[in-house]
Structure formats: structure tokens, C-alpha cells
Amino acid sequence: MPPTMPAPSIRIPMELLNPTAFSQFGTVVVNPATCPSSKLPIPHRIPPPDAVSANQGSATKYLxxxxxxxxxxxxxxxxPAKAVMNMFVCSPRNLRPHEPSMSMPSSWGDLDLDEEDDEIGSYQKQLLDVTILERHPFTTQTFIPMGLSQQDKHTQYLVIVAPTLPASASRRHVGRAPPYPTPHIERKRSVMDIFARARPSPYTNEAAPPVSQFSRLHPSARPKGPGLPDLKNLRAFVATGSQAVTYGAGTWHAPMIVIGERPIDFVVVQFANEVGNEDCQEIVLKPDNTTSEGVMVMVDTDSSGTVQVKAGVGSVKAKL
Structure with a gap:
């Protein structure tokens, strides 16, 4: 059984998935030429990848x-791990009717969670319970949807992620040590070790220590440490069929969630070594004794089934 952690009563608004908003958790794979976030103001825009001409000039290759x-x-x-490609066929999740609540809002704005969004009351307000999160501590994981059109408004998928708490905070939160990866404890170095590692080294011409292997990685892909998920800063993004997503190594996330009318097929690319607790770690979110609900995402749709987005840069009350 996966370990559990107490969950606050909290409702999370949805945001549009875009590379800028998602950058601390991973990367969004999207055509830079047609990506809506390319039109965001420069402070909120991630530079597009380098591009070259390919296929005898008939294609643009983004690197x-x-x-x-x-x-x-x-x-x-x-x-050792090997690269693997799997397929997940994800069915739509069950949602439950919206109910007024004293749940606190997330840290993404002081939205009135029970306010009607239009004058005629045509929006359907539903809730998605988030009961489990997982992480892959030693590998990135890329989800590539198949057969889902960018214009498909009746089926979407949600990308739900959370930052990682410091290990010390995680111990206080659950009263026990967090699951590994545990921090590597270095042995005390002898005087000879200190002299041998001094810079400039008496044995080489190096003027500085070598750069850490992690400094070359994208920030979202660096090790996150052994902490538990930060539920008060959990975020929920809604994606279109034109977007794939890569979770950074160790990023806490919900299993892929499909909402709407039909399943979505995902090709999933990652590394794995077939050691269960090293390939995937799960944590069950259990409402504590003082709360009645736990963690939920607000899923509001209009009469056509289009998801209504309430939060995020440039997307308040925007439609997909």
C-alpha cells in the first residue's frame, strides 16, 4: 500500500497549459509557430527552440x-535503466456535482469559488477529487496524446502537478522520514582528501572544480529531493491535442486525467530499471480529521462541453 499524507480541504482552479506557466514542473512540447503563449508579453514568454530547415526544405526542424x-x-x-515506450489508454474520469464549500482557495488567486460565471447560469460546475499523486524520482516522463485534435472541445486532458516540500517539512507533516531518494550523506573527508581536492590542485592545472552534472540539465529536470508534495501550491492545467508534456524527474503529479466523452491514447517515453520504488513512488491524499473534502480541481464547462479556465496568465475566464 502506498503511504498516506493528510490533505487540506482545497479547491484548485484550472489554467491553460503553456510553456511559461509549466516551466518549473517540466516542458510543454508544442509547435512554437502556432503556440498561443508565443503571443504573451515578453516577461511571460519562453524563447522558442532553435530551428533549422530539413527534408529538402519542406520541413522546419525544432531542436x-x-x-x-x-x-x-x-x-x-x-x-541501470533503459529507455522505454509504453502506451496508456486513459478513459474519462468521473466527476461529481459542485457543492458550496468552505474549502480554502489555492495560492493562485483569491477567486470566489462559488461565484456564478455568467448571467444565465449555463455553466456546469463539477469537481474532480485528487486522491493520489506519484513521482518518478530518477527519470523524466513524456506523455504524447494520439488522435486528439486541437479543436476537440468535448475531450481534454488535465495535467496536475505540485512542487516538492523540503525533506524537513515532510517529516514534520507526517511524523516519519519521507520515502527515498534520500539525500546522499558524504563521509567526513580526511586532511589528505582536502589537500587532494584543493584548487588549484597540486596534481593538475585545473583552476576550478568541475561543473556539477546537474547544472547542465533544464531546471525542471534536476533532482527534486525526497520531500512530499506541496499541496497548497498544487496546480491544474488543461491541455489540447496539440500539446505533449514532459514531467521533470521527481515532479509530483497526478496520473493522467481525461475529462469528456472518450478515452485518449498516450505514448509515454521514460527510463526504467524495473525496481518498483525507484521507478515510481505514490502518495495517497487522505482528508484529515478537520476537513470534509480534501484536494479537488474545479471543472467548469459551458453548454457545448468547452472547459472554462479561471486562472493563469492572460487566461482568466478564457475558453479553450
Missing amino acids: DVTHMSNLYSLAPSKK
Whole structure:
């Protein structure tokens, strides 16, 4: 059984998925020429990847559109991992009717969660319970939807992510040590070790220590540490069929969630070494004794089934 952690009563508004808003959690793979976020003001825009002409001039090739990381050298077992490609056929999730609540809003704005969004009351307000989060501590994980049109408004998928708490805060939160990856504890170095590692080294011409291997990684792909998810800063993004998403190594996220009328097929690319707790770690979110609900995402749709987005840069009350 996965471990549990107490969950506050909190309702999360949805945001449009775009590279800027998602950058601390991973990368969004999208055509830079047609991506709506390319029209955001410069402070909120991520520079597009480099591009070259390809296929005898008939194609534009964008370079390094996402970042794959294999950090299994840090895993306790030291068992090597290999690249794997799987397919997930994800069915639509069950939603429940909206009910007024004293749940606190998330940290993404002081929205009135029970306010009617239009004059005629045509929006359907529903709730999605978030009961489990997972992470893949030593690998990125890329989800590529298949057969979902960008114009499909009756089926979408949600990308739900949370930052990682410091390990010390996680221990206070649940009264026990968090699951690994545990921090590597370095042994005390002898005087000879200190002299041998001094810079400039007496044995080499190096003037500075080598750059950490992690400094070359995209910030979202660097190790996150052993902390539990920060539920008060959990975010929910709604994606279109033109977007794939890469979770950074160790990023807490919900299993892929489809809402709407039909399943979505995803091709999933990651590394794995077939050691269960190193490939995937889960945490069950259990409402504590003082709350009645737990963590929920607000899913509001209009009469055509189009999701209404309430939060995020440039997207308040925007339609997909």
C-alpha cells in the first residue's frame, strides 16, 4: 500500500497549459509557430527552440523541444535503466456535482469559488477529487496524446502537478522520514582528501572544480529531493491535442486525467530499471480529521462541453 499524507480541504482552479506557466514542473512540447503563449508579453514568454530547415526544405526542424533525463545513477540499487515506450489508454474520469464549500482557495488567486460565471447560469460546475499523486524520482516522463485534435472541445486532458516540500517539512507533516531518494550523506573527508581536492590542485592545472552534472540539465529536470508534495501550491492545467508534456524527474503529479466523452491514447517515453520504488513512488491524499473534502480541481464547462479556465496568465475566464 502506498503511504498516506493528510490533505487540506482545497479547491484548485484550472489554467491553460503553456510553456511559461509549466516551466518549473517540466516542458510543454508544442509547435512554437502556432503556440498561443508565443503571443504573451515578453516577461511571460519562453524563447522558442532553435530551428533549422530539413527534408529538402519542406520541413522546419525544432531542436531540443524537451529534455530527457536518466538519473538512475543516483538510485539506491544502482541498477541501470533503459529507455522505454509504453502506451496508456486513459478513459474519462468521473466527476461529481459542485457543492458550496468552505474549502480554502489555492495560492493562485483569491477567486470566489462559488461565484456564478455568467448571467444565465449555463455553466456546469463539477469537481474532480485528487486522491493520489506519484513521482518518478530518477527519470523524466513524456506523455504524447494520439488522435486528439486541437479543436476537440468535448475531450481534454488535465495535467496536475505540485512542487516538492523540503525533506524537513515532510517529516514534520507526517511524523516519519519521507520515502527515498534520500539525500546522499558524504563521509567526513580526511586532511589528505582536502589537500587532494584543493584548487588549484597540486596534481593538475585545473583552476576550478568541475561543473556539477546537474547544472547542465533544464531546471525542471534536476533532482527534486525526497520531500512530499506541496499541496497548497498544487496546480491544474488543461491541455489540447496539440500539446505533449514532459514531467521533470521527481515532479509530483497526478496520473493522467481525461475529462469528456472518450478515452485518449498516450505514448509515454521514460527510463526504467524495473525496481518498483525507484521507478515510481505514490502518495495517497487522505482528508484529515478537520476537513470534509480534501484536494479537488474545479471543472467548469459551458453548454457545448468547452472547459472554462479561471486562472493563469492572460487566461482568466478564457475558453479553450
